[in-house]
Amino acid sequence: MTPAPRPEQARCDLAVVLPLSPALDPARNGGARWPLFHGYRGLAGIALLILAFALTQAHAQTGPGALSIIATIWKWTPLMASGFVLNVVISFLAMAIGTVLGTFLGLAQISQLRPLRAVSWFVTQFFRNAPWLVLLFYAMLLLPFQLQIGGVAIALPDWLKATFGLSLPVMANMSELVRGAIQSIAYGQWESAESLAFTRWQTLRMVILPQCVKRMLPPWMNLYAILVVGTPLCSIVGVNEAMTLTSNALAAEANHALLVPMYLYLLAWFFLYCYPIARWTVALERRFAIKG
């Protein structure tokens, strides 16, 4: 009754079920020993293809040729790069502020004081479910242009205000990460620490939180990658970051043929910055999954 084994079918010659390339199949390259490189190469190739397509489109529309477009883009690259540096700075600062505030907020969410728990839960949910752009507008409108601290005036430039605005959703997401990680630690850890006469704070600091860090690292990096691609929102509130400067360059060139390739070029910058983070996150998740 059992049909004879048919090896040629077992291998299956339908292209769709074959892995894209052996390098992209983590099962084949031993759990992706070089996850960054392999996947990176494949996807960077796709990005280049799209760029080439966009250039030929531009060529078909205007005639002056892809070369002049590349030259134009190259001309504006230093300006765009300076803007991109600001995106990176904003993302770093917003991440740092959000992480610190979010850690405290997350700890407050598991406080034994009911009012503190309730308030921190509300703050977390409020900022987690608010559109980032709305928070940005509030930050621009409500924060003063300078701070007076003991007679010293500290200027608050727009980009810094925007950074505070973006740090709010980071804080709220971080708060949830911390709360979730703490609650995912087995209750026996609390019990055994308490039976050794640790205080609650000692238990958290020495037993629970060190175990949380490992669990939180991949989603935290993920949050950072999402924040980076969210930083161009600052262009809407007038911060001179990469998106704003790219738009300015396009306005100066006044050439419609540049629109698609120029923005695509900007996209590539973000892609090249964020994609390694994503790969690294995946690699970390895999390593932690094995080690437990």
Added chain:
Amino acid sequence: MAWTPDQPLIQIKDVHKSFGAVEVLKGISFDVAKSEVICVIGPSGSGKSTLLRCINALVPIDRGSIMVEGQEVHDPKLDKLALRRKVGMVFQQYNLFPHRTAQQNIMMAPLHVLKQDRHEVEARARRLLKKVRLEGKENAYPGELSGGQQQRVAIARSLAMNPDVMLFDEVTAALDPETVKEVLVTIRELAEEGMTCIIVTHEMGFAREVAGHIYFTDRGVIVEHGPPAEFFVKARDPRTRQFLSQIL
């Protein structure tokens, strides 16, 4: 009212505890003298683990009294940390700290709770590891140890606090049969050295061998108790007899 060593180390009187509508302890009373080893046996869900957790105030009781060296546990002003320094506890799931090595697990509480000298604590940790036959495993992480080894580290970790009484909560229930013995041998040695022990267990052979007194609990009450020779041979209550016939 001052407690003196000739009085029972632990006095439990009419302890009641409910979780919501379920009353898990319905008036438990017994005394444990210094250096006495008692075993608590009984079907699952009869409140044995809860009783142990009440003794070191991991679980608050509703009614009754638990005195540990003359200190009332059922007291809102209780200094829980002071109580827990005197009462060691070992759990069914070991609950070692996975991010710390065996030796660090043992050293943490004496260092940070008792604020003892690091060199002294380290020397004691090594002695304790030797005592539980885990010499050479100082730098192993819990994940690298077998269940039986982890449980012996957990015992050493508890002993590092120099407790006056040890609570064992079904410490062999999660172990492979072949590693059960090494843990039981460790506990028996402790008992022989005069450590006061309250042991919740399903190992009847072990209970018979090590216990000075056995308590059988069912549905939140002590059904029957006595010295092992008497208890295992002449159990009178039908519930005890039925339980023993299933186990032995």
